[in-house]
Amino acid sequence: MASHGIRDRVAIVGMGCTPFGEHWDKGLDDLIVDASTEALGGAGITKDEVDAFWFGTAQSGMSGITLARPLQLQGKPVTRVENYCTTGSEALRAAAYAVASGAYDVAMAVGAEKVKDSGYQGLNAVNPPGDGTARTLTAAAMFSMVAPAYAKKYGVDEETLTDVLATISAKNHFNGARNPRAQFRREVSKETICASPRVAGTLGVFDCAGVADGAAAAVVVRAEDAGRYTDKPLYIKALSFAAGSGSGLIDPDYDYTHFPECELAARDAYAQAGITDPRRQLALAEVHDCFTPTELVLMEDLGFAGRGEAWKEVLAGTFALDGELPVNPDGGLKSFGHPVGASGLRMFFECWLQLRREAPAERQVPVERGLALTHNLGGYPGEMVSFVSVVGTALG
Amino acid sequence: MRGLISAAGYLPYWRLQRSDVQAFLGSGGGRGTRAVASHDEDTTTMGVEAARLALRGAPGAAVDGLWFATTSPAYLDKTNATAVVAALRLPAEVGAFDFGGGLRSGLGALMAALRGTGTTLVVAADQRDGLPGGADESFGGDGAAALVVGDDGPGTPVVAELRGVASASDEFVDRWRTPGERRSKAWEERFAETRYLPLARDAWARACKAAGVEAGDVTKVAVCSMHGRAAKAVAGKLGLAEGALADDLAATVGQTGTAHPGLLLAAMLERARPGDVLAVVNLADGADVLVLRATAAVSSWRPARPVADQLAGGAVSYGRFLSWRQMLTPEPPRRPEPQRVSTPAAWRAEDWKFGFVGTRDRTSGAVHLPPSRVSMRGGAVDDMEALPMADAVGTVVTYTVDRLAYSPSPPIVFAVVDFDGGGRFPVELTDVDAERIAIGDRVEMTFRRLFSADGIHDYFWKGRPLRSATPEGDGTAARAATAD
Numbered sequence: 001m002a003s004h005g006i007r008d009r010v011a012i013v014g015m016g017c018t019p020f021g022e023h024w025d026k027g028l029d030d031l032i033v034d035a036s037t038e039a040l041g042g043a044g045i046t047k048d049e050v051d052a053f054w055f056g057t058a059q060s061g062m063s064g065i066t067l068a069r070p071l072q073l074q075g076k077p078v079t080r081v082e083n084y085c086t087t088g089s090e091a092l093r094a095a096a097y098a099v100a101s102g103a104y105d106v107a108m109a110v111g112a113e114k115v116k117d118s119g120y121q122g123l124n125a126v127n128p129p130g131d132g133t134a135r136t137l138t139a140a141a142m143f144s145m146v147a148p149a150y151a152k153k154y155g156v157d158e159e160t161l162t163d164v165l166a167t168i169s170a171k172n173h174f175n176g177a178r179n180p181r182a183q184f185r186r187e188v189s190k191e192t193i194c195a196s197p198r199v200a201g202t203l204g205v206f207d208c209a210g211v212a213d214g215a216a217a218a219v220v221v222r223a224e225d226a227g228r229y230t231d232k233p234l235y236i237k238a239l240s241f242a243a244g245s246g247s248g249l250i251d252p253d254y255d256y257t258h259f260p261e262c263e264l265a266a267r268d269a270y271a272q273a274g275i276t277d278p279r280r281q282l283a284l285a286e287v288h289d290c291f292t293p294t295e296l297v298l299m300e301d302l303g304f305a306g307r308g309e310a311w312k313e314v315l316a317g318t319f320a321l322d323g324e325l326p327v328n329p330d331g332g333l334k335s336f337g338h339p340v341g342a343s344g345l346r347m348f349f350e351c352w353l354q355l356r357r358e359a360p361a362e363r364q365v366p367v368e369r370g371l372a373l374t375h376n377l378g379g380y381p382g383e384m385v386s387f388v389s390v391v392g393t394a395l396g
Numbered sequence: 397m398r399g400l401i402s403a404a405g406y407l408p409y410w411r412l413q414r415s416d417v418q419a420f421l422g423s424g425g426g427r428g429t430r431a432v433a434s435h436d437e438d439t440t441t442m443g444v445e446a447a448r449l450a451l452r453g454a455p456g457a458a459v460d461g462l463w464f465a466t467t468s469p470a471y472l473d474k475t476n477a478t479a480v481v482a483a484l485r486l487p488a489e490v491g492a493f494d495f496g497g498g499l500r501s502g503l504g505a506l507m508a509a510l511r512g513t514g515t516t517l518v519v520a521a522d523q524r525d526g527l528p529g530g531a532d533e534s535f536g537g538d539g540a541a542a543l544v545v546g547d548d549g550p551g552t553p554v555v556a557e558l559r560g561v562a563s564a565s566d567e568f569v570d571r572w573r574t575p576g577e578r579r580s581k582a583w584e585e586r587f588a589e590t591r592y593l594p595l596a597r598d599a600w601a602r603a604c605k606a607a608g609v610e611a612g613d614v615t616k617v618a619v620c621s622m623h624g625r626a627a628k629a630v631a632g633k634l635g636l637a638e639g640a641l642a643d644d645l646a647a648t649v650g651q652t653g654t655a656h657p658g659l660l661l662a663a664m665l666e667r668a669r670p671g672d673v674l675a676v677v678n679l680a681d682g683a684d685v686l687v688l689r690a691t692a693a694v695s696s697w698r699p700a701r702p703v704a705d706q707l708a709g710g711a712v713s714y715g716r717f718l719s720w721r722q723m724l725t726p727e728p729p730r731r732p733e734p735q736r737v738s739t740p741a742a743w744r745a746e747d748w749k750f751g752f753v754g755t756r757d758r759t760s761g762a763v764h765l766p767p768s769r770v771s772m773r774g775g776a777v778d779d780m781e782a783l784p785m786a787d788a789v790g791t792v793v794t795y796t797v798d799r800l801a802y803s804p805s806p807p808i809v810f811a812v813v814d815f816d817g818g819g820r821f822p823v824e825l826t827d828v829d830a831e832r833i834a835i836g837d838r839v840e841m842t843f844r845r846l847f848s849a850d851g852i853h854d855y856f857w858k859g860r861p862l863r864s865a866t867p868e869g870d871g872t873a874a875r876a877a878t879a880d
């Protein structure tokens with residue numbers, strides 16, 4: 001019994017990502033076609049050369065047909081994947097394992113979400129019939145409970161914590177302003193962030209990820225075949241996943257200052273990739289900044305900062321675009337919004353650009369370290385799923 | 397000997413200043429306050445709260461019948477008493493029946509139980525409505541009462557024995573409301589007053605005779621009616637001793653309709669001494685009179701939360717009151733409304749949903765809310781014991797205010813609560829000021845209606861700040877403070 005991983009056995013050889021935003025003029029099928037066409041083109045192949053497909057969508061469609069119809073895939077194995085907000089990452093994990101197993105030569109992961117057709121604010125899950133006792137809180141409210149708990153545990157005063165969270169938001173908007181595919185492409189000042197209307201607890205509008213439509217896609221092949229498709233493949237070093245049991249919600253020992261599922265997934269990923277000092281070995285990290293306190297806590301859960309230290313590192317600029325370890329150089333969920341099925345693959349897309357030195361110069365980070373991390377979570381504090389991957393430019 | 401084994405009133409937390417009506421509309425209102433059910437309360441939930449208090453005052457009672465009376469039922473066709481039975485976790489053998497419609501049904505159910513057999517929990521609850529600015533809106537009040545009726549026995553001493561009952565019925569249209577209407581109408585007051593006076597005197601005389609008491613010997617009398625003028629006139633014609641007329645709670649609570657006789661009876665019983673003769677007169681389409689005498693056991697009876705302790709509440713604005721009563725429709729949050737509750741899912745979860753019963757792992761002691769078959773600690777399967785948590789008290793560990801989520805009355809105040817003795821539950825808080833909640837606040841559980849969809853009400857539990865005696869408290873201090 002062990003988590004062995006598939007280090008260096010699978011490579012990403014093509015990726016696509018649509019601009020994220022309010023695509024009033026594009027349906028789900030359009031987004032799928034756009035992202036898939038870009039990914040296939042990057043790998044220099046046609047859809048017929050792909051042996052199997054995994055399609056991630058949380059609630060924009062049911063079954064593999066949701067992908068097979070717009071792409072007109074004839075008789076291919078197409079599977080729909082759903083795993084909360086990690087849905088896009090999970091599509092890639094499945095495709096990579098399928099190739100690593102030898103079952104297929106070429107596989108493709110596509111993630112897409114059409115959110116803005118609902119007519120409501122925010123993300124709204126459609127739940128199965130129930131007994132009426134489940135919570136009906138928004139995600140913002142659930143995550144808002146992290147901020148005061150963190151501040152209390154580590155003795156951070158309210159004013160400082162507000163500044164820390166605003167720094168995270170401002171940093172991600174700064175990065176997003178340099179990304180033509182982001183939903184929000186404007187820098188936002190800390191003053192504006194702090195003055196935004198409260199949504200839940202102390203969280204304001206600018207502490208929350210936006211809501212957007214979007215799609216992203218990746219083509220994966222065996223590592224030894226990668227050279228046939230591209231000169232600059234990304235090798236998969238680690239894919240890890242941890243689903244909590246939901247017991248954090250009812251466990252009196254849980255204190256809302258960390259996400260155990262993310263710690264577990266990170267530990268497993270680092271073991272798979274042979275990483276011992278992530279802060280110094282990673283060139284960049286794309287993390288799930290659904291709310292500003294989430295990114296703060298993740299810096300500790302992912303081992304980028306010691307417990308109770310992340311707030312100081314944030315203020316010191318450690319995770320800024322020109323910092324020691326740039327986090328969310330593409331702007332994160334903060335700038336991209338969160339089309340659930342696409343977000344995980346969008347994070348890989350930024351690693352694809354950055355590690356291949358294809359990001360626009362104004363946000364290209366130094367990538368001599370050759371490794372990048374993506375982290376994706378779904379659910380709430382106490383009841384969460386978490387994904388962590390590491391990709392790199394070289395074998396070994 | 398047959399009589400009351402326990403009694404309790406339940407008053408919702410919120411109070412409307414009647415003067416706010418005048419300030420808002422330019423007319424109507426009056427002096428004092430009225431009790432207002434929160435947006436998540438209905439007659440069923442208020443009845444549950446009253447019944448919980450009554451049963452705490454009668455720990456040994458084996459209830460075999462539950463009769464629920466209201467003029468404002470949460471459901472028609474479907475019995476409301478079964479939800480009360482489920483929330484109280486009474487056994488399935490309990491006959492659960494609704495007494496519906498008329499304002500006499502509350503006292504009528506109590507009189508029937510007193511003249512019957514077995515141990516009956518009589519519950520009455522009303523939510524009194526009226527059009528904005530009208531007399532009914534200000535004069536009415538929301539509340540519930542519950543009375544445990546049975547035979548004197550070891551462990552279930554009767555604290556007030558039945559001495560006499562009498563009724564005088566007559567057919568005349570004084571106050572009426574057609575089904576589906578929110579608003580009651582009333583005939584010109586003078587006519588009914590002339591009818592109620594002779595009916596009340598007749599019933600009063602027969603009840604006193606049956607009880608073997610003279611009117612002047614009755615220690616305390618409560619006169620209830622939605623016809624305030626008749627109630628006042630009747631009270632003056634009963635031949636009562638000085639100071640025998642009980643406070644009708646008009647200044648603080650308002651008239652709670654079917655609940656009012658039981659509510660005032662509970663309030664009188666809380667202050668009664670052995671030998672006191674207590675009477676209730678209810679005027680509605682006739683007159684009904686009930687005479688009881690407090691027994692020696694009343695001195696050792698402990699009301700769980702006296703009515704007197706519930707008279708003060710928190711202020712609700714008139715605008716919010718109107719929106720809670722659906723007289724005014726504020727813009728809802730732009731979020732989808734909840735789906736209707738699944739009947740089979742709710743039935744399977746009956747102990748949890750209605751009774752707030754979790755499970756505890758026999759090996760690790762870990763408390764699971766909701767119940768789980770597999771333990772979160774150690775992984776034992778099907779080795780759990782049921783753990784009723786409705787009476788548990790807890791502490792707020794952390795909290796948040798959700799301004800975006802759907803609620804019939806935003807925002808949602810939500811807290812993570814750790815219960816004394818073990819167990820944690822993240823739960824919505826109610827009867828709370830969002831600006832005043834704090835970590836460390838003490839919280840008790842209360843049965844509420846979360847929302848309604850497709851006409852199906854979603855009942856479940858919420859937390860609310862612990863304000864008066866603890867659920868397990870004995871009420872002695874309040875009793876001493878209110879004794880005259």
